[in-house]
Amino acid sequence: MTSTSIIEADIVVVGGGPAGVNAAISAGRSGARTVLIEKYGFIGGMSTAALVYPWMTFHTVNGKQVIKGLAQEIIDRLAAMNASPGHVRDTVGFVNTITPYHPEVYKVLAVDMLKEAGVKLLFHSFVDSVTTSDNRIESVQLTSKSGRIDVKGKVFIDTTGDADLAYLSGAPVLQGREGDKLTQPMTMKFRLRGVNLDAVKQYMMDHPDEFYHKTPFSELKELPLSGVMGYFKHWKEADLPINRDQVLFFIGPEADEVLVNTTRVQGLDGTNVEDLTEAEEQGRKQVLQVAAFMKTLPGFEKSSISAVGAQIGIRETRRIQGQYTLQAEDVVQGRSFEDVIARSGYPMDVHDPKEKDVKVAWVEGDGAYDIPYRCLLPQNIENLLAAGRCISTSHEALGTTRLTPSCMATGQAAGAAAGLSVKHGVNPALVNIQELQEVLTAGGALLN
Structure with missing residues (x-):
């Protein structure tokens, strides 16, 4: 004792x-x-x-910054350490800016x-x-x-x-x-390396109907790619046992790396240890399924898993x-x-x-x-x-x-x-x- x-x-x-x-x-x-x-x-x-x-x-959708203080101080210090580009345009088009x-x-x-x-x-x-x-x-x-x-x-x-x-x-x-x-679903996030982002961007510009309608297509040539939502056709044809309707990923932190936010674990309680145990199991199996599927997408042919969350993400x-x-x-x-x-x-x-x-x-x-x-x-x-x-x-x-x-x-x-x-x-x-x-x-x- x-x-x-x-x-x-x-x-x-x-x-x-x-x-x-x-x-x-x-x-x-x-x-x-x-x-x-x-x-x-x-x-x-x-x-x-x-x-x-x-x-x-x-920021707001119009680009006005509404959160600064300690949060911005952290971003500034990360930027000084070459660990963040600061606030960049969201090429998903869901919000105005995101902060890698x-x-x-x-x-x-x-x-x-x-x-x-x-x-x-x-x-x-x-x-x-x-x-x-x-x-x-x-x-x-x-x-x-x-x-x-x-x-x-x-x-x-x-x-x-x-x-x-x-x-x-x-x-x-x-x-x-x-x-x-019932609560919002959990997501096991993971990173892929070896992604050809030039090929991804070109495919987006050639097939805009397959991506989120708010994607800033007219600016994509000039904007650095920061995030992608879509591949609707590919996802539907793959028919994975994941209750979601598109692929979502964000670029970084490395130049050939993306963070994938696509798995979905529903109906489990994040405050119940047995549910959490099951969620971790389901989430990691879904990671392997999604990673294998994404190798079939243009630009992802040589991709491989570089990191998986230490735990499942809880919303x-x-x-x-x-x-x-x-x-x-x-x-x-x-x-x-x-x-x-x-x-x-x-x-x-x-x-x-x-x-x-x-x-x-x-x-x-x-x-x-x-x-x-x-x-x-x-x-x-x-x-x-x-x-x-x-x-x-x-x-x-x-x-x-x-x-x-x-x-x-x-x-x-x-x-x-x-x-x-x-x-x-x-x-x-x-x-x-x-x-x-x-x-x-x-x-x-x-x-x-």
Whole structure:
């Protein structure tokens, strides 16, 4: 038997994905003693473990940038390391820009930035229980290679993506869509090397009817290829046992490499260990099927698998039931909120839990909507914030807030709010909104 060690902090962030990274950096920069807990031995969450690539999007469909702050700082530093070209035109045509990056460099840069902010890192650590008292979290308990660890804190931030911390603390959570509670499907992403992208582009220009109708065909000669959606005819003729209607891939990070986002695992629960086990099995079998199929496509004849996600990519599981729940109409109508802490220009993009299709709704007005602070505040637990994929939204609105730049923005906001909470000795719900907005704006965030 090993004894339980104790770590004390002001702010405890659970989950080291992009939301957690930005939350912890933001909290650390406030001067608060901050701990970041991550189950893997590296940073990045879905962006690295599941190969979610590229990041999309920092802009509206009209090209106006609406997400900056820490997220943009990370892009700038990656670009300085030759690990990202910055924001480039989306040649799929779904959004205006996408942001390629090198995941291995991001893993290192994120740790550097966390350490610069004074954040203590605990990798290979899994939160499996939470101690609460009087509607407050007192500590979280970790299982680790060195035994049990009890991490005490004043404010806690749930950036697990699955609302694990909220769920374990007893805060109310929601899962999936109303009625049957089914969630968006999972995807096992993988990379192929040896792709002749000149041949791919030429085939697109010669056969535009086989690709997404918003592809900017008139500009393809000049634009560097960044992503492709289509091959409708080939996919239909292949008749693979995958409930999807097209091939989707993005270019990079190497010049002959693509990231394939085409597998689809439906009907399984990402918070159930047996379902997750089955999802991993199904996903990896689908990778081999799709990779073999893609060798029949023009430009892919010499392609081979170069990487597969360490885990399956998860779009949706639990989310908190917050002080406000962002609705589909809030997104579509581009609504403004007085307690805005982040904005996004990504459309609602909901992969159907059962069918082949993806339901899309575009943001009206100037192409951006506000995310209110209340979506980060769970009910019942007074010293807890959420950021990233598990903030308070409807099933439909999650189809936009789950995207990485949005998660980065809500992460920065949660970290700043936690810092103010510690500074003033108040619960996160009592943080002065104007002061929070001033801190975020000073940190480069765009709130209008």
